Amino acid sequence: MGSDGTAHAADGTPxxxxxxxxxxxxxxxxxxxxxxxxxxxxxxxxxxxxxxxxETDQSTFVLVLLDGVVKATGRAQDTRDALLAVRxxxxxxxxxxxxxxxxxxxxxxxxxxxxxxxxxxxDFIACLRENPRVAESVQRSVVGKLRSANSRRIDFAGSxxxxxxxxxxxxxxxxxxxxxxxxxxxxxPLTQPELATLIGAAEPTVHKAxxxxxxxxxxxxxxxxxxxxxxxRLREVAFS
Numbered sequence: 106m107g108s109d110g111t112a113h114a115a116d117g118t119p120x121x122x123x124x125x126x127x128x129x130x131x132x133x134x135x136x137x138x139x140x141x142x143x144x145x146x147x148x149x150x151x152x153x154x155x156x157x158x159x160e161t162d163q164s165t166f167v168l169v170l171l172d173g174v175v176k177a178t179g180r181a182q183d184t185r186d187a188l189l190a191v192r193x194x195x196x197x198x199x200x201x202x203x204x205x206x207x208x209x210x211x212x213x214x215x216x217x218x219x220x221x222x223x224x225x226x227x228d229f230i231a232c233l234r235e236n237p238r239v240a241e242s243v244q245r246s247v248v249g250k251l252r253s254a255n256s257r258r259i260d261f262a263g264s265x266x267x268x269x270x271x272x273x274x275x276x277x278x279x280x281x282x283x284x285x286x287x288x289x290x291x292x293x294p295l296t297q298p299e300l301a302t303l304i305g306a307a308e309p310t311v312h313k314a315x316x317x318x319x320x321x322x323x324x325x326x327x328x329x330x331x332x333x334x335x336x337x338r339l340r341e342v343a344f345s
Contacts, residue, residue: 123172128280129195130246131169142169144231146224151215158199158213163225168198173219174281174292175300176335177211181287186212188299190213190250194220197246203229205245216329217292269304270314271343278333291331318342 125132131139135136146169151157157168160179172194178186189211192198202209202224224232233240264272282289297315318324322337325332333339 108191125195130197148220149223151219155215157325160212162209169222170196171220174216179211187302267314268309275343288333
């Protein structure tokens with residue numbers, strides 16, 4: 106492993122072609138700005154379950170995710186790892202520590218193989234200063250993440266565990282899922298303990314909520330796979 110924490114690194118142009126959701130940084134950039142951002146840094150690839158960023162570290166790089174899924178976790182007071190967010194190809198990871206110069210606020214771990222471009226702080230900051238469109242898009246991305254976190258806290262206040270589980274599943278399906286008829290498929294990156302910490306419930310409670318949703322035919326689950334059979338029904342459970 107290199108000094109920057111990468112599992113593997115190789116310079117060059119991405120060998121794959123990816124389509125990024127419009128609500129991600131890369132998906133929302135105009136082609137010229139996106140191409141410019143993707144010239145920065147070097148190509149990296151991480152194997153599954155590799156720690157890319159570690160909470161409290163002073164590393165100084167951002168990762169532009171091209172493909173794959175990562176999860177951000179933080180150490181709670183009871184020493185459990187609380188799930189904070191999930192990021193996919195098209196998203197930017199590690200920008201907060203680079204922008205404010207403070208230690209990492211979360212640990213970021215790969216869920217399956219992850220491909221991206223690792224960009225040093227100096228190159229990233231220079232790009233933002235010299236290219237207003239990229240800077241504006243990064244700013245919108247950061248604000249969007251903060252709004253999403255605040256919205257989740259507000260939505261969860263006073264909701265029962267089944268409703269909170271349904272809201273997380275619906276959000277993942279709409280944001281990151283692949284539509285299939287009336288439903289959607291999600292390459293499920295979360296374990297039940299992680300889902301429990303995300304919604305603030307005990308693991309047996311989450312297990313029961315998932316079982317109830319499966320029994321009702323709303324979802325189907327497998328190993329790191331989630332199928333939403335009917336998005337409309339799931340939305341009714343989540344927001345009725």
